[in-house]
Amino acid sequence: MASDKDVVTQNENAPVKKRGCAGHCKRFWWVYLIVSVVVIVLVVVLIIFVGVPKIAQKKLDQAELTIDSIIISDTRPTKYNMAVNSTIRTDGKTHATISAFTGVMYLEDLEPHTPFASVEFPETTSDALQVVNVSQIVEIPNMEAFTTFNTWLLANETLRMTIEGDTHVKVKGIAKKYGVTFKKTVELKGLNGFHGLKVTDANINIAAKTNNFNGTVDIPNASILTIEIGNATFANKLDGEQIGTVYMNNLVLNPGINDVFISADVEQAPVLDAMTSGPHCNDGIIPFEMVGLDVTRDGEELEYFAGALRALTQAVDIPLTEAFARNGLKLDVSTPVEVTLKRRSKPLVTIR
Ligand SMILES: *[C@@H]1O[C@H](CO)[C@@H](O)[C@H](O)[C@H]1NC(C)=O
Numbered sequence: 001m002a003s004d005k006d007v008v009t010q011n012e013n014a015p016v017k018k019r020g021c022a023g024h025c026k027r028f029w030w031v032y033l034i035v036s037v038v039v040i041v042l043v044v045v046l047i048i049f050v051g052v053p054k055i056a057q058k059k060l061d062q063a064e065l066t067i068d069s070i071i072i073s074d075t076r077p078t079k080y081n082m083a084v085n086s087t088i089r090t091d092g093k094t095h096a097t098i099s100a101f102t103g104v105m106y107l108e109d110l111e112p113h114t115p116f117a118s119v120e121f122p123e124t125t126s127d128a129l130q131v132v133n134v135s136q137i138v139e140i141p142n143m144e145a146f147t148t149f150n151t152w153l154l155a156n157e158t159l160r161m162t163i164e165g166d167t168h169v170k171v172k173g174i175a176k177k178y179g180v181t182f183k184k185t186v187e188l189k190g191l192n193g194f195h196g197l198k199v200t201d202a203n204i205n206i207a208a209k210t211n212n213f214n215g216t217v218d219i220p221n222a223s224i225l226t227i228e229i230g231n232a233t234f235a236n237k238l239d240g241e242q243i244g245t246v247y248m249n250n251l252v253l254n255p256g257i258n259d260v261f262i263s264a265d266v267e268q269a270p271v272l273d274a275m276t277s278g279p280h281c282n283d284g285i286i287p288f289e290m291v292g293l294d295v296t297r298d299g300e301e302l303e304y305f306a307g308a309l310r311a312l313t314q315a316v317d318i319p320l321t322e323a324f325a326r327n328g329l330k331l332d333v334s335t336p337v338e339v340t341l342k343r344r345s346k347p348l349v350t351i352r
Pocket residue numbers: 069070071083084085133
């Protein structure tokens with residue numbers, strides 16, 4: 001290198017003889033040859049060691065990842081099975097192979113970025129459309145991080161998740177593999193606090209103290225996740241006081257509307273009070289609240305779901321007039337309305 005530089009420098013400093021070029025070129029042809037070879041080698045080396053990796057990284061960054069569905073199943077206290085069906089789209093102009101790699105997942109909008117899962121991604125190519133489906137056991141690397149992910153998934157309308165891992169790209173025609181980073185942030189729809197949840201069927205047994213309520217809840221799942229939760233229990237609250245326990249056994253949330261059977265042990269006195277006096281005696285729709293207590297599966301605690309359900313207070317309005325009527329308790333909900341109307345000088349309407 002040093003001698004080449006010297007030669008070039010000499011050349012630059014040499015007085016410019018415009019007419020004597022032919023002779024000069026003949027004498028120093030070997031200098032030009034060496035300089036040309038060095039330049040070509042440098043350019044090739046730059047392309048291979050700087051250009052191609054940069055292009056490879058850029059191409060990888062431009063690739064688009066779509067998560068089509070995620071299934072969380074076989075949930076155990078410290079591990080579960082995660083299946084992900086995803087698609088990677090590129091412009092399809094490069095021919096390259098991306099090595100298999102371990103990708104970690106974390107919430108993009110929560111610092112510090114703490115992985116809640118680690119997933120093995122298979123080797124892929126840079127074809128315009130790549131389907132990447134994985135299914136594997138995930139050992140929970142950080143319980144708090146996974147609980148937080150579930151909390152956000154449950155509470156938020158959307159959440160951003162990043163998948164990141166170091167891998168290698170092999171470009172067709174070049175033997176060398178280049179180190180690149182796979183990093184994609186996707187926006188997932190969350191369960192939005194079960195927004196839109198409603199009880200479509202309610203049954204009461206006024207003669208019993210336990211297991212005296214059951215019904216069907218429609219739980220909307222706006223997300224693309226299927227989650228096997230297990231046996232979940234909730235505190236049933238009325239005016240902020242716990243008056244019972246709600247059970248949802250073998251709870252699995254699928255994308256779309258989920259009809260879930262619930263049963264409960266509920267203290268009847270506060271409910272009867274609410275049905276016969278106070279602001280809800282008119283319509284018989286009682287505004288309960290549900291807060292997560294526990295989640296178990298085959299008797300084992302699933303802390304990462306329980307923590308998420310405890311963080312959410314879910315309002316549930318339950319129409320109870322018909323359920324009481326079926327028990328022979330005709331709580332004439334129109335009575336208080338009539339009383340109000342009678343107090344006025346002329347009755348306006350009769351609400352039935
Ligand atoms: C991925 O697709 C396959 C085939 O349609 C299906 O059997 C599997 O359950 C899907 N996995 C997920 C995570 O949706």
